[in-house]
Amino acid sequence: DTAGKTITCRAAIAWKEKSPLKIEEVQVEPPKSGEVRIKMASTGICGTDDHVLKGDLSMKYPLIPGHEGAGIVESVGDGVCSVKPGDKVLTLIVPQCGECDACLHCLGNFCDKQDILPCSGVMMDGTSRFSYRGQTVYHSFRTSTFTEYTVVPEFAVVKIDDAAPLDKVCLISCGVPTGYGAAVNSAKVTPGSTCVVFGLGGVGSAIVMGCKASGASRIIGVDINEQKFCRARALGVTDCLNPTKLQKPVQEVVMEMTGVGANFAFEAIGKIETMLAAWNSCNNSYGVCLIVGVAPVNTQLCLQAVSIVSGKTLKGVCLGDYKTKDCIPQLVTDYLQNKINIDPLVTHQLPFNELHKAMKLYYKGKTIRCVLLF
Ligand code: COD
Ligand code: ZN
The missing domain is CATH 3.40.50.720 (NAD(P)-binding Rossmann-like Domain)
Structure with missing residues (x-):
């Protein structure tokens, strides 16, 4: 049982902008109050991740990139009630806190708690859950999915149908709804x-x-x-x-x-x-x-x-104007019911340790989406 303990696992780190990703051993702290630790099953490589690597968005390095993720909840912090260990979930780059102006307005979806523009790289308490040999490693968009385990705020994760194939539905976390x-x-x-x-x-x-x-x-x-x-x-x-x-x-x-x-x-x-x-x-x-x-x-x-x-x-x-926590699970269900077909978008699937091959395919323009599998 890993709940409550720091987990050591593999993650891809961008040490600085415009430098190649490196797979390293990192420490992932347990989730604090209002947070969820996820065992990642898959992640897409999205154009926004490339913006991060190029330094187009102002971010804090070193960081763990990735936001288009699917996985299974490993443990939850105090007060978390919308997901529980064992749930299949997607990460939400555009979260839905349910309390801010955008969440309360019927037409808004750009939740105040998003961490894209600008990107703080840390959780709500101002600290990171990731470290490498004692050195802080930052989150990207409070999602960071290029890692075997990640920690996200409860408002940036949503439970999906138990029948969802995790090797594909990560696309419904960002690219498809966007x-x-x-x-x-x-x-x-x-x-x-x-x-x-x-x-x-x-x-x-x-x-x-x-x-x-x-x-x-x-x-x-x-x-x-x-x-x-x-x-x-x-x-x-x-x-x-x-x-x-x-x-x-x-x-x-x-x-x-x-x-x-x-x-x-x-x-x-x-x-x-x-x-x-x-x-x-x-x-x-x-x-x-x-x-x-x-x-x-x-x-x-x-x-x-x-x-x-x-x-x-x-x-x-x-993110397609969707209020993410409300709408993303329905898109997964629509996929399971053949109302929307994401299969043609998944052109490549590779194990996480072939990240470099996956990035090469992406840069050569060979992929629509390459999904990394953990
Ligand atoms: N003219 C025509 N096509 C071009 C040009 C150009 N000058 N430059 C590049 N392209 C083509 C490339 O060949 C490629 O096929 C395509 O543009 C870009 O595709 P990808 O696969 O690299 O990127 P995507 O599709 O994953 O994402 C592209 C976005 C730009 C939409 C992405 O980077 C982005 O900004 N996504 C975030 C949108 C969003 O809502 N995110 C949520 C938080 S705001
Ligand atoms: Zn994306």
Whole structure:
């Protein structure tokens, strides 16, 4: 029985920005009051983790990255009542504390207790549960899933169906709801509409699934990596564009293809240039541009001021507008009932100790999602 004891286990540490991850032996303290310790079963490698490794988000190093995780509760701290040891759970990068303004407002989901913007790297009491030979190792987003054991606040974990296959449903912790929800909840894509999706990675692919499920009749996919096109077509993309092979800016090509601009444009890359291209691909009057990607901190998005007055909408969306603790378990159940199919997004599965191979596949653009298994 490990409850109440410090656990020594393997975890991937980013010692500083722009340096390769290293698998090390770390100590994981027991959960304090209001916290949950999880034995990880799987984790996805998400674009946001890459932002962390590159240093695009201001974080404290050394840290344990990862946020798209599934596992089983090992032990809980005092006062925890929504999960118990043995429960299958997902980690929540966007938590739901149930008490802040965003949680109490019917339209809000960006919970005050999130630790993304900015990232403190510590638990609510200001300390970390991770250490390496006595040295503090920080949390990322209060999730840190690239580890055999992690500790998260109770508001950043949710119980899911006992029948859920843990080697896949980790995607429902972030990538799937982020993309799918952007289309169905936030944009509310309408039947017969034309959509354009910038970035056909894990998140962009889930956006495509949401557009298709909403009855979009044309879905234009944009990516600089043509390896993504075949799988994107299988998910519902009707036209593929590689901006590096076009004679004109991609937004001009979208305007020509559609005549009037797209009804809905989504940015799922996290770059200013593609955010502007998405905005300029939308219909001038009723187009809606959804920014899903997270741009580097301290960058500015400069729009031509008059471009908004004709009526188009610019909207940001985080984790698909879902109130996570309330809605994520239902998405898992929907998957088990074949109402949503995440299988095509899991293109690779590798054991945790093959992390470096997994990162290589990710950087080569070979994966939609590579899931690491513990
Ligand atoms: N033009 C076109 N495509 C590009 C370009 C470009 N200039 N640059 C890169 N791409 C393509 C890549 O080839 C790749 O296919 C795709 O963009 C990115 O995909 P991935 O697999 O690297 O990344 P994803 O899909 O896992 O995530 C992408 C996001 C940008 C959405 C991600 O980084 C992000 O910001 N996610 C967080 C969103 C969120 O809500 N998080 C919750 C907390 S806010
Ligand atoms: Zn993510």
